[in-house]
Amino acid sequence: MSKKSGPTTLSEVARAAGVGTTTVSRVINGGFRVHPTTLARVKRVIEEMGYLPNHAARVLKGDRTKTIGIIVPSIADPFFSSCAEAAQAVARANDSLLIVTASHNDPHIELENVNILLSHRVDGLILAPANSRSQALREILERLSIPVLTIDRPISNSSIPSVLTNNFKGARIATQHLIEHGYKRIVCLTGESTLYTIQERMRGYRAAMEAAGLPEILNTSIKDYKSAEYAIESLLAGAEPPDAIFTLKNSSTIFAFEALQKNSVAVPKTVALLGFDDFELASTLKPSITVVQQPVEEIGRVTAEILFEQLLGKDSSGATMPSKRTRQVMLETLLIQRASCGCMPAAAAS
Amino acid sequence: MSKKSGPTTLSEVARAAGVGTTTVSRVINGGFRVHPTTLARVKRVIEEMGYLPNHAARVLKGDRTKTIGIIVPSIADPFFSSCAEAAQAVARANDSLLIVTASHNDPHIELENVNILLSHRVDGLILAPANSRSQALREILERLSIPVLTIDRPISNSSIPSVLTNNFKGARIATQHLIEHGYKRIVCLTGESTLYTIQERMRGYRAAMEAAGLPEILNTSIKDYKSAEYAIESLLAGAEPPDAIFTLKNSSTIFAFEALQKNSVAVPKTVALLGFDDFELASTLKPSITVVQQPVEEIGRVTAEILFEQLLGKDSSGATMPSKRTRQVMLETLLIQRASCGCMPAAAAS
DNA sequence: CTGTTAGCGCATTCAC
DNA sequence: GTGAATGCGCTAACAG
Numbered sequence: 001m002s003k004k005s006g007p008t009t010l011s012e013v014a015r016a017a018g019v020g021t022t023t024v025s026r027v028i029n030g031g032f033r034v035h036p037t038t039l040a041r042v043k044r045v046i047e048e049m050g051y052l053p054n055h056a057a058r059v060l061k062g063d064r065t066k067t068i069g070i071i072v073p074s075i076a077d078p079f080f081s082s083c084a085e086a087a088q089a090v091a092r093a094n095d096s097l098l099i100v101t102a103s104h105n106d107p108h109i110e111l112e113n114v115n116i117l118l119s120h121r122v123d124g125l126i127l128a129p130a131n132s133r134s135q136a137l138r139e140i141l142e143r144l145s146i147p148v149l150t151i152d153r154p155i156s157n158s159s160i161p162s163v164l165t166n167n168f169k170g171a172r173i174a175t176q177h178l179i180e181h182g183y184k185r186i187v188c189l190t191g192e193s194t195l196y197t198i199q200e201r202m203r204g205y206r207a208a209m210e211a212a213g214l215p216e217i218l219n220t221s222i223k224d225y226k227s228a229e230y231a232i233e234s235l236l237a238g239a240e241p242p243d244a245i246f247t248l249k250n251s252s253t254i255f256a257f258e259a260l261q262k263n264s265v266a267v268p269k270t271v272a273l274l275g276f277d278d279f280e281l282a283s284t285l286k287p288s289i290t291v292v293q294q295p296v297e298e299i300g301r302v303t304a305e306i307l308f309e310q311l312l313g314k315d316s317s318g319a320t321m322p323s324k325r326t327r328q329v330m331l332e333t334l335l336i337q338r339a340s341c342g343c344m345p346a347a348a349a350s
Numbered sequence: 351m352s353k354k355s356g357p358t359t360l361s362e363v364a365r366a367a368g369v370g371t372t373t374v375s376r377v378i379n380g381g382f383r384v385h386p387t388t389l390a391r392v393k394r395v396i397e398e399m400g401y402l403p404n405h406a407a408r409v410l411k412g413d414r415t416k417t418i419g420i421i422v423p424s425i426a427d428p429f430f431s432s433c434a435e436a437a438q439a440v441a442r443a444n445d446s447l448l449i450v451t452a453s454h455n456d457p458h459i460e461l462e463n464v465n466i467l468l469s470h471r472v473d474g475l476i477l478a479p480a481n482s483r484s485q486a487l488r489e490i491l492e493r494l495s496i497p498v499l500t501i502d503r504p505i506s507n508s509s510i511p512s513v514l515t516n517n518f519k520g521a522r523i524a525t526q527h528l529i530e531h532g533y534k535r536i537v538c539l540t541g542e543s544t545l546y547t548i549q550e551r552m553r554g555y556r557a558a559m560e561a562a563g564l565p566e567i568l569n570t571s572i573k574d575y576k577s578a579e580y581a582i583e584s585l586l587a588g589a590e591p592p593d594a595i596f597t598l599k600n601s602s603t604i605f606a607f608e609a610l611q612k613n614s615v616a617v618p619k620t621v622a623l624l625g626f627d628d629f630e631l632a633s634t635l636k637p638s639i640t641v642v643q644q645p646v647e648e649i650g651r652v653t654a655e656i657l658f659e660q661l662l663g664k665d666s667s668g669a670t671m672p673s674k675r676t677r678q679v680m681l682e683t684l685l686i687q688r689a690s691c692g693c694m695p696a697a698a699a700s
Numbered sequence: 701c702t703g704t705t706a707g708c709g710c711a712t713t714c715a716c
Numbered sequence: 717g718t719g720a721a722t723g724c725g726c727t728a729a730c731a732g
Contacts, residue, residue, distance in 0.1 A: 057709035407725035
């Protein structure tokens with residue numbers, strides 16, 4: 001038991017090693033300008049006492065905190081946790097700690113998290129805004145003196161850079177693919193149509209349908225399995241039942257798949273299915289599900305990389321390097337053709 | 351642009367509001383013992399200047415950091431990210447921030463993360479040790495003066511409390527279930543047999559098989575789809591092919607399912623399948639997969655709750671409350687009976 | 701109710 | 717090569 005209480009401090013180490021605090025400081029910062037003998041001794045004492053520098057004290061000295069923050073809707077969401085993992089890898093490579101918090105898409109919690117992270121004096125901030133159109137959030141973020149990047153969703157009317165999936169194009173290509181298969185009545189099941197990403201995907205669907213002169217059939221009611229089942233049964237019982245379904249998010253895809261399965265609808269024979277966003281067992285299901293795949297890890301990685309570029313660019317001068325910094329990065333999707341759309345007819349038993 | 355540089359400080363607020371620093375400090379800490387008029391004015395100034403307390407300075411004063419750390423193998427792993435999410439909710443409720451880091455099951459990275467979190471002076475630490483038997487880690491953790499809890503895996507020979515799934519019992523019950531179905535040649539596909547959890551599950555399988563006088567058939571070679579396919583094809587081609595497969599982890603379950611599917615093996619008719627650990631589409635697959643379900647969120651929640659109990663118990667006295675603190679929490683599993691084991695024969699087409 | 705002051709642990713001048 | 721002194725932003729005594 002040490003006399004005081006908590007963790008060992010630098011000056012305790014200094015005293016124990018019979019040197020000044022400066023020397024210890026030098027040792028833990030690389031050991032330059034320290035006599036080899038002294039260095040070894042101090043290192044040994046540090047080891048023995050289990051000394052670890054107090055991060056707070058370093059931060060207080062005014063330098064960078066070597067900490068960045070990311071706010072995502074949920075830690076448990078595979079999309080965002082993969083983004084976060086990729087971002088964390090970049091942070092590690094830049095000798096920084098990534099702090100992940102969850103907003104649950106609630107602007108109130110989101111703001112709370114922003115403030116917590118700012119209190120921790122993060123060097124930079126990444127977030128997936130709960131509401132792309134919130135001008136309140138926009139103002140707050142634009143006032144910040146640290147680099148801020150948006151991920152997955154932009155902030156309207158702002159100069160805040162963002163890294164996005166090209167949702168519009170991905171959805172358009174997917175819809176076109178369905179059209180090329182010859183489907184005429186292609187229903188779009190959105191689910192949660194307030195999100196930016198979903199709206200972009202809707203635009204993509206509309207653009208493709210309009211270009212092909214086909215009727216746009218949208219259903220925004222999908223919220224859970226029950227609503228999906230109801231929607232699909234209604235559509236199938238209608239006068240002009242759909243011959244293909246395009247779902248705009250993972251959960252909708254799965255709900256639709258289950259509803260189709262429950263009603264013994266042959267996929268893709270009677271109704272084809274194509275979903276936006278890939279998921280782990282999409283290729284294992286029978287039939288395997290054709291999807292629009294997002295470059296998940298890349299999103300997280302690229303975002304973090306840009307953030308650190310900005311951090312390094314700023315250097316000592318407070319100038320934010322008014323250079324040709326990218327304001328928007330659009331990452332392309334990939335259409336993964338599996339059986340549910342009608343490709344691979346051999347495997348498409350159901 | 352303010353004169354200096356970075357964020358507003360408390361004393362700047364004090365000056366702007368024409369009060370002392372103490373008053374501002376009181377205001378941001380609840381506003382007690384402050385005249386209502388003053389309170390309102392200071393609050394307004396804080397708002398106007400966008401002041402946020404510097405967390406580092408507070409930490410330096412020596413109080414709690416209101417920060418806890420958790421080290422998991424991967425942020426992107428559904429099991430651990432759900433744990434983390436649950437733990438974060440508890441942390442939030444206790445006005446604390448949870449910092450999540452990933453060890454990738456590498457003891458080296460794990461130790462690095464421990465040190466980073468200790469540098470940040472977390473109030474408590476939760477971790478899923480990469481190696482349960484590491485005595486080096488045990489010594490380090492036992493030396494710590496903050497509460498430490500282990501999650502999912504214990505630390506051997508230590509008094510460090512842990513919150514675990516009852517892997518042994520879960521596996522035993524699952525195996526018994528298979529036995530009750532009448533299967534005689536039940537193969538156990540482990541995958542990655544060095545982990546504590548897997549070994550416990552193996553023990554459970556063995557215990558049940560031994561009690562039933564059935565032959566224990568273990569295969570620890572499953573690492574990816576290829577190895578699973580090879581293993582299963584070999585087993586099926588053997589003299590005494592299995593009539594049931596018990597997989598000890600998620601990926602093994604899925605690989606086995608795919609291999610079975612690929613070989614057109616009727617499940618459960620020809621070979622039954624039961625997996626340890628539930629996964630999102632287990633009930634959607636055909637046949638739906640019977641699994642041993644772990645109380646994922648509960649694990650994260652309970653762990654964090656115990657941690658905060660200890661934090662609150664310690665209070666001012668440095669005594670770690672030598673009371674009847676639980677040393678080990680064992681959470682029970684649930685056998686989710688679906689079609690792949692032979693239950694629900696009607697639905698078990700394949 | 702309010703202001704003054706000291707000091708938390710560290711990096712950093714500036715001397716030696 | 718090394719050490720003594722200063723101050724980062726904040727809270728917690730102590731006065732008033």
